[in-house]
Amino acid sequence: MSRTQIAWLRLRIIGYFNVLVIFLGLTRFRIDFVAQRVVHSRLVAYYVICANIGFLFFLPIAYIYEVIDDSTYFGNNLLSLTGSVSRAINFAASAFSVFLRSLREAVHLEIAETIIVLDRRYFSKMPMLEAEEKVEAAQQCIWADRLLYFKMFALCMQILATIYYSLPTFDELDANEAWLDCYYVYTQSILASTHFMYCYQMWLLWKRFGLLNVKVSALLRRLQRRTIKAGCGLGGSDLRQGRKQLALEAVDILRGIAQTHACLSHLLERLNEGYLLQILVVLLASVIESITFGYSLSLVFDGSLEWEFDFDTYLFCMFICIMFIDFNLVYWISDRTVYAHGQITEILRRFQLLPFLGVDFEQHCELFVLQLKQQHRNTKLAGTFHLNRSSALALWAFVLTQIIVLLQFDFGSRLKTATENAVMSRLNKLFRIQAV
Structure with a gap:
């Protein structure tokens, strides 16, 4: 398949995911980038609106039923406590995502409409790139596309996995259990889709920052070649006239790049400000689930918890590996977008090696540099720009530390009788409702 066909197919698949997000009640708008x-x-x-009202209405009912069901099977131990906390955080995070739909929609709509205008007025009218520049542009886009493909795959796996593990309740014809499992699938789908929407919009900005970087690099190479040719083949007055014409063309191109970069930077700030609470809540739910799973896995290795290894367990382990990578995607894509946003500064520094092309060109370069410094300062103050690959490692270190703390607390609680463990009893009562 050609690149054009792949791009068209990718936009079609993204359109289907847009329909899924609408079905879950996370947005009212369908964005068609094929038709612009x-x-x-x-x-x-x-x-x-009806889906949001129905979800919020049934949320406390589903949570009470889940807690009553857990109170029947679990006792006063850390495993039941971590499971209860994880469930409470998941329900709260999904409700939070629904409550902030209007804020998320405003950001989503602004980004979509602005990018459609930029694609129509600027990116679609960019001159044909040379072979070397086409390779550079393809390399800028390939990693962004691969991360998006994996994100779409992980979203499908997360929804299918929750449905698959809920199928036994449908075979038992238990209406309450089936309804609770359907609601749980809906809750997990909301969290996963919120995460996908953020990553998708980051992907949109990342690719366009990459194209601007290629455009600036191409301008630098052309200026270097043409100044060398002009210096070798022209006399004094002709040389000045040639450089003046070259500077006028470069100023016009640089002005368009600066305006487009400023517009994309504003969208990046809006995205991170609008999604800050959303992403933090989803990450909190993922961290709690990771700690719960790590603690349960430690109990399995310790022999305190029985876990029969069968085909379902194998599928579950594969799913956990996929979710581990998916959990890091928000860090990776934020890190790469910020890198692409700031890479243009490194390219502009090489413009200092060019010969003098006129006062107007020098002033536009200085104004562009000042604009980039201001944008860099704004992005450091806005949103989730602390989400990078280094902070991802720090987060996993925090998760490992909490698992060790839970294991130490569990070991200490085993040395006491159930009546002596007053702390565990009080903590479990916070998340327990006894059935009447």
Whole structure:
């Protein structure tokens, strides 16, 4: 398949994921990048509002049923406590995502409409790149595309896995259990889709920052070649006239790059400010689940918890590996987007090696550098720009530390009788409801 066909197919697949997000009640808008338009529908808006109201109405009922069910099977131990905390955080995070839908929609709509305008007015009118520049542009996009493909795959696996592990309740024809499992699938799908929406919009900005970097690099190489040719083949007045014409062309290109970069930087700030609480809540839920799973796995290796290894267990382990990589995607894609955003500064520093091309060109370069410094300062103050690969390692170190703390606390609680462990009893009562 050609690159054009792959790009068209990718946009079609993204459109299906957009429909999934609408079905879950996370947005009212369908963004069609193939037709370059945002589709508004009053019927879809009514459906999304009804879906949100229904989800929030049944949320406390589902949580109470889940807690009563857990109170029947689990006792006063750390395993049941971590499971209860994880469930409470998941329900709260999903409710938080639904409550902040309007804020997320405003950011989503602004990014979509602005990118459609930029694609139509600027990126689609970029001159044809040379062979070397095409290779550089392809390398800028390939890693972004691969991360997006894996994110879409992980989202599908997360939804299918929750459905698969809920199928036994449908075979037992237990209406309450089936309803609770359907609601749990819905809750997990909301969290996963919120994470996907953030990564997808980061991907949109990352690719366009990469194209701007290629554009600036191409401008630098052309200026270097043309100044060398002009210096070798022209006399004094002709040399000055040639450099003046070259500077006018470069100023026009640089002005367009600066305006587009400023617009994309504003979108990046809006994305991180609008999604800050959303991503932090989803990450909190993922951290709690990671600590719970790590603690349970430690008990399995210790022999305190029985775990029969069968085909379902193998699928579960594969799913955990996929989720581990997916959990780091928000860090990786934020890190690469910030790197692409700041890479243009490194390219502009090489413009100092060019010969003098006129006062106007020098002033535009200085203004662009000042603009980049201000944008860098704003991005350091806004949103989730502390999410990078280094902080991902720090987060996993924190998770490992909490697992060790739980193991130490569990070892100490085993040395006491159940009646002596007052702390564990009080903690478990916070998350327990006894059935009448």
